[in-house]
Amino acid sequence: MELFDVYPLYDVEPVKAYGSRVVDKNGIEYLDLYGGHGVISIGHSHPHYVKRLEEQLEKIGFYSNAVQNSLQRELAEKLGKVSGYNDYQLFLCNSGAEANENALKLASFYTGKSRVIAFNNGFHGRTSAAVTVTDNIVIKAPLNAQQSVTFLPLNAIESLKKEVEKGDVCAVIIEAIQGVGGLDEGSTTFFKQLEVLCNEFGVILILDEVQSGYGRTGKFFAHQYHGIRPDIISVAKGMGNGFPIGGVLIAPHIKPNYGMLGTTFGGNHLACTAALAVLEIIEKENLIDNARNIGDYFTARINHLFEINKVKGRGLMLGVEFDFEVSKLRKRLIYEEHIFTGGAKNKKLLRILPPLTIDKTAIDQFVNTLEHLLVPN
Ligand SMILES: Cc1ncc(COP(=O)(O)O)c(C=O)c1O
Numbered sequence: 001m002e003l004f005d006v007y008p009l010y011d012v013e014p015v016k017a018y019g020s021r022v023v024d025k026n027g028i029e030y031l032d033l034y035g036g037h038g039v040i041s042i043g044h045s046h047p048h049y050v051k052r053l054e055e056q057l058e059k060i061g062f063y064s065n066a067v068q069n070s071l072q073r074e075l076a077e078k079l080g081k082v083s084g085y086n087d088y089q090l091f092l093c094n095s096g097a098e099a100n101e102n103a104l105k106l107a108s109f110y111t112g113k114s115r116v117i118a119f120n121n122g123f124h125g126r127t128s129a130a131v132t133v134t135d136n137i138v139i140k141a142p143l144n145a146q147q148s149v150t151f152l153p154l155n156a157i158e159s160l161k162k163e164v165e166k167g168d169v170c171a172v173i174i175e176a177i178q179g180v181g182g183l184d185e186g187s188t189t190f191f192k193q194l195e196v197l198c199n200e201f202g203v204i205l206i207l208d209e210v211q212s213g214y215g216r217t218g219k220f221f222a223h224q225y226h227g228i229r230p231d232i233i234s235v236a237k238g239m240g241n242g243f244p245i246g247g248v249l250i251a252p253h254i255k256p257n258y259g260m261l262g263t264t265f266g267g268n269h270l271a272c273t274a275a276l277a278v279l280e281i282i283e284k285e286n287l288i289d290n291a292r293n294i295g296d297y298f299t300a301r302i303n304h305l306f307e308i309n310k311v312k313g314r315g316l317m318l319g320v321e322f323d324f325e326v327s328k329l330r331k332r333l334i335y336e337e338h339i340f341t342g343g344a345k346n347k348k349l350l351r352i353l354p355p356l357t358i359d360k361t362a363i364d365q366f367v368n369t370l371e372h373l374l375v376p377n
Contacts, residue, residue, distance in 0.1 A: 072267045
């Protein structure tokens with residue numbers, strides 16, 4: 001059987017990884033400034049994470065959601081404490097798209113309505129409702145046209161007001177900082193007005209923190225820079241450091257009932273153990289502070305390169321915008337310099353999403369490499 005060929009692949013095969021380094025099958029070591037698409041939070045193969053998973057696997061790896069699993073409660077408690085959302089409820093699933101799918105479904109159940117407001121350039125995943133609220137026509141099948149969504153520009157509060165006043169909106173979904181779209185972010189004024197409008201018109205505010213959450217931006221959640229409290233928060237990527245897990249944090253006024261949501265694999269023993277180990281390491285190693293400090297260091301070091309238009313984002317969720325398209329530069333970085341970086345919908349943007357454990361030496365290596373690559377021939 002052939003693989004269903006949907007990914008344009010770089011010709012590199014990682015077989016081993018540690019910290020912020022990845023080693024390919026030829027023994028070549030790479031600096032990982034991409035974290036496998038913002039997934040690696042605590043670094044590759046962290047010994048505490050490996051030990052926790054090995055020990056759990058020896059006991060029990062999986063059983064269904066029809067029986068008690070105290071690891072889920074432990075995770076909810078720990079996540080509530082670390083994130084500042086102690087009074088919220090947690091639903092566990094397996095990916096970012098699934099987290100958003102469940103978030104949107106909950107908003108619709110709660111309000112009895114179905115139209116969603118989303119934002120230009122936003123990305124929320126590839127499943128049914130998640131892809132509908134994603135601003136990319138290429139990845140939507142005709143089947144996805146059945147749901148009702150209105151796209152608005154970021155910061156367009158007056159347009160947003162006009163839409164929610166119509167009374168048929170169940171949710172506004174927004175990334176705290178746009179990832180795939182290219183690191184744009186609403187202003188604090190906008191986020192605050194958005195929260196007020198959602199409360200006033202009974203609309204559920206969903207913050208997609210799938211990429212920006214889990215300390216990546218220098219706070220546990222990027223929306224915490226704006227002093228708002230959404231009704232629902234979706235998480236995934238950094239949550240399991242590569243073990244597939246996603247979650248929905250749900251405000252106390254949204255009440256559950258049996259059968260409302262469900263999943264076979266979500267919240268299994270191994271996934272919860274991975275997620276617990278991640279939170280333990282984030283706390284113990286002060287990784288949220290590290291993300292903020294190293295992010296500041298990165299921005300200060302790179303800003304002087306004259307080919308750079310600007311550095312976008314916060315902490316270790318960064319985009320470096322050049323005055324040229326970066327695909328060739330990314331290839332040179334991988335094949336010649338052995339550094340992984342990411343791309344975006346904005347073709348001039350290099351995305352930097354390293355493990356939150358990264359240090360200044362690695363940033364120096366990257367900046368020095370760029371200086372040398374950007375020297376005109
Ligand atoms: C902000 C955001 N939401 C949702 C998703 C979808 O997550 P997944 O690929 O785990 O379904 C992504 C993935 O890149 C994302 O960046």
